[in-house]
Amino acid sequence: MSTSIFDTITELPSEAAKESAQSLIGFEDRFNRVFNNLKLLVDTEGIRSWSEKHHGKVMPIVNRLMDKYPLIILEGDAGTGKTVSALGMADRITRELKKDGFFIKLSTRVRGEGLLGQMGNLVNEAFDKLKKEAGKSRIAFLLIDEADAIATTRSTLQMNQEEKSAVNTLIQKIDEIRELKGRAIVFLSTNRLHFIDEAIVRRAGVIVRFDRPSLDERYHLFKNDLEASGISDEDLKMLADISGPEHNNDLGFSFSDLRLRVLPEAIAKVYPDSPLTASVIEETIKQLTPSPKIK
């Protein structure tokens, strides 16, 4: 198979990755959680000496920490930033650790292309590439995006033999990369954590949840993206309010709905003759409906 199975390959650090992460509401908190957990996985010697220093011995829990894997699961609703965050986090990890990085995004579209039986190969190939690219001063990241296609629980009745063996391969590969001691890190994103095989979920060093924006987050998104628009703070709050679940049948607009649908459409209405106003955005919000929730 050619390298076309990889959607994108990005050398890190990357200015573009950094910039897009900086525009994400809530990125900083999520990153810190991920990074603090990763440190425990990567720096085994450091943790041992920490325990000895502060507790007089290596506490049993310290050994249990090593049961986790350099696997980060990003889970949650559509359009909440999982895919962009994976790249942004990888970028930031390389910066924090003063290393270079190599980021591969694995395409899970194979399923749609009728290459069902090849999923095991695909996983093998992705991890081979990961190992090859990982080096002393270089961290290799793999994003298995929309992993539901590969990592679905083996107990699912409709699952055929090939799919089951792809899950087994994935588990085995995740086990193997522990040997690389933090030089290879896997992100797995999913809309449906409950479909992901328990053995994979259990291995995750950290599971990060992504939700649709809260009132406050919607306000901040509008405030950031509409900086210099001249729209008043009061109107920004109004826009945040009307795009929430209370005004939309219990389901608010997602980050991506607001950024990639509402605002562009509002701009399209006024461009090029008049300025963007709160009332045009308000009208657009009322015309559109939030993207459906994934169950």
Ligand SMILES: Nc1ncnc2c1ncn2[C@@H]1O[C@H](COP(=O)(O)OP(=O)(O)OP(=O)(O)O)[C@@H](O)[C@H]1O
């Ligand atoms: N936290 C956020 N703050 C601001 N914008 C965001 C945030 N999350 C997502 N977006 C916007 O939504 C777009 C889509 O995000 P992304 O593709 O990462 O979502 P996703 O969670 O991977 O969705 P899906 O489950 O459909 O793949 C981003 O390019 C960004 O513009």
Ligand SMILES: [Mg+2]
């Ligand atoms: Mg995505």
